[in-house]
Amino acid sequence: MPKAVGIDLGTTNSVISVMEGGRPEVIVNAEGARTTPSVVAFKGDERLVGQIARRQAALNPQATIFEIKRFIGRRWDEVSQEAGRSPFKVKEGAGGSVRVDVNGKEYAPEQVSAEVLRKLVADASAKLGEKIVDVVITVPAYFDNSQREATKQAGEIAGLNVLRVINEPTAAALAYGLERKGNETVLVFDLGGGTFDVTILELGDGVFEVKSTSGDTHLGGADFDQRIVDWLATEFQKENSFDLRKDPQALQRLIEASEKAKIELSSGSETTVSLPFITFDPETRTPQHLERTLTRAKFEELTADLLRRVRHPVEQALADAKMSASDINEVILVGGSTRIPAVKRIVKDITGKEPNESVNPDEAVALGAAVQAGIIMGDSSLGDIVLVDVTPLTLGVEVKGGMIAPMITRNTTVPAKKTEIYTTAANNQPGVEINVLQGERPMASDNKSLGRFNLEGIPPMAAGRPQIEVTFDIDANGILHVTAKEKTSGKEASIRIDNTTTLDKNDVEKMVKEAEQNAAADKIRKEKVEKRNNLDSLRVQALSQIEESAGADQSAKDTLKTAADEAEEAVRSDDDTKIADAQKKLEEELRTFMTAAQQAAPAADGGGVDLGKDKKDDDVIDADFKPAD
Structure with missing residues (x-):
């Protein structure tokens, strides 16, 4: 039976999981990580996705797109203020839509999200050894119709069959309650990178029934980061009369440093933000540095109004479910921003209960999505699970x-x-x-x-x-x-x-074709890079052989060294023909050199040399050479 996966398409990071042996399991990406940054970069003809895109963001801020989920399915008049905070250019598109402008080319948020989905599924397909097409994608419970439809379209652009769009808190409850017995009323408090949801569910006898949901799609970890960004920029401006937020590179570094500071304050009482060479004095052209100590108390002061905003959705969800805090058995924390100590205090204050931290806040949503995918695909190990969800808005x-x-x-x-x-x-x-x-x-x-x-x-x-x-x-x-x-x-x-x-349908079809073309081009580029890297590895191997074969004939060494130098020149040229010719020549010269070294070995030590033993599969020499008679 073909496998279906569950995807938590997050604002900051995304996760993909699958049912294995009756349990949902996170699938690590090609880099070996369990989470993939929801970042897409355009660098020349290349599209970089994930950690590799995130690493180069400071040097390529205007073509590195992150937190695109905050714009998906939205109108320009809803997000124009948030758009102004980005190092990359977000503009109004046709009909009041939102578009990202990269080097004069416009991209819809759905297109950018599709790149993240494509990366997740491609890595998962490689790990599982089969092509994955069927997916369940999660969305914030408080997403409206347009945002849900846009998320589904992102999946279609990525070439996926979206089986279901499921609410994130509901998915987290599926992961939490999969192996639990008895009846419980659970409140899922989901504060992610870009959105905030509260959902109340009743769990029991394989039935997951949502009683109410509430939230704020303009509140998330990115807003907490922004308060640190503004504080750092304002403090710097007081001393240097320059607003770092107007410099895309400086702004990108501020955003990264602010997120890091927020994370460090979850475990420590203070942290130091140090950004050397953040900019240059416009008059003297001397480098300027930024260094500030941020305490947890100051951070809570900067974010006091955001912390107050998490209260209303909880109270609204309880009122809509016709429940009081005493009716809640467990409070489940989901989303990386629930690690903020002040958030945990507020949750305990509202509900009167210590939050349950038995589920990983970064992975619970994806795990639950995998459970939902398993249910749809008829996974017999899941038994008779029934999910009853609600619409968030009138x-x-x-x-x-x-x-x-x-x-x-x-x-x-x-x-x-x-x-x-x-x-x-x-x-x-x-x-x-x-x-x-x-x-x-x-x-x-x-x-x-x-x-x-x-x-x-x-x-x-x-x-x-x-x-x-x-x-x-x-x-x-x-x-x-x-x-x-x-x-x-x-x-x-x-x-x-x-x-x-x-x-519209025509736009989606056009973007699907464009995505397929990009995928084909990316494959060609990847193969080209691999050929270049293979030749470079072979060059290093040849030089190593020259060093190790001290007794070899000098003219043979010189011949192999010449072939290695030509290989290095071919790598630098990035010419496919030169690379292929250099690869062939270097392989031949290396084989000749090693054969000669092997034949000369008996004279040197009286024994034979078996050059094929303990070689890796990808080594050039893959045969056992016998010593000469």
Whole structure:
């Protein structure tokens, strides 16, 4: 049976896992790490993903994209403030969408996320020894329809079959409760790199039922980092009259140092931020350095308002579930930012319980996603597990007076379907525009418009006579599908969706083809690099043989050294033909040299030399040479 994997597509880091022997297991990446930085860099014709992209960010800040999850499925007017904090250029695209500008070329957030997904799955396929296509991807519970749809599109662009989009706290609860018996009410507190979610679930007898969810998609570890960035930049500006945030390279270094400082303050009471040569004095051109000591108390002072913001979603989730803190049996911490001591204190203060830290906050979501993938694929080892999730936000339509008429209220169990009848407001109205909204505010303008549906061809009738049947259908991914028809005439009408917050079908197909082309080009580049590296390794081996064969003929040494020098020149030229010719010549000269050395050995020590023993598979000499008679 083909395997399906679970992916936690994170703001800061991503993780991929699979069911093995009835248990979810994290799959290490090609670098041997369990987490992969959600970072994509464009360097010439190359696309770098993960740790290799992160390492070069300080020297390539304007073409290194990170925290792209904060922009996926969003409109420009929702993220323009956050966009201004990035070293790379984020701009408004067509129809109010968000685009990243790299060297004059625009990329959608879905495209960047697809690169991370492609890297995760490629590494997993190599580790598992089979091509992986089927995936379950997690999203913050408080993601709206556009963000969920955009995440699914990112998977499609990466060439994946997205089986399900599952809420992150729900996935973490699956990982936590997989082997537990009995009934429990669990509160999952998920504070990740870019978003914050709170979900309350009831677990028991293989049923994972979400009772309520709440959150803040503009609150995460990156916001805590930003407070340190602003503090460091302001302190530096007081002394040097220069704002480091205006220099992309300096800003990138500040962001990296701030994240590191935040992490260190989780275990220590103070840390020192030291950034030598952070910039140059514009007048004297002398280097300037930044060094500041940050205490945990100062950090908590800088982030006091962020810490206060985590309280409301917890209280809202409890109220929506019609529960009190005393009804909660366990509090599960998920997301790297829950390691912040002040966050743990607030959780304990609100719930009255010591947080359960039995699950790894960085891996729990991916492990739960793997469980969900196993359920979908019919993994018999999982038994009869039932997952019952909810929609995080109210869905409705705009009605006369600019109000929202709720169709499906928040925390309704999904999948869900609801039909309502609407009518016209004027006589002989030939059509209506149905504005589909998501949010909790009473006025339509204060909520998010997911799309506008034009229903045309209504027969001439008095106001109030036409019956327009609108159906909202939320699938298991939490993605909304809307249909409409005019009932009075018995005629069905077509619906056109104009959703400017995500990519249309043609855009997705175009990006899929582009991603495939990039993958092919990346493969060619990788093969070219490997050929160059193989030749360089062979050159080093040849030089080593020259050093070790002290008694060899000098002319043979000189011949091999010449071939090695030519190989070095070919490597530097990066010319495929030269590399191939140099490889062939060096292999021949090395073989000749080693054969001569082996034949000369009896005269030197009276014994034979078996040159083929204990060789690695990738060594050039792979045959056993016998000593001469």
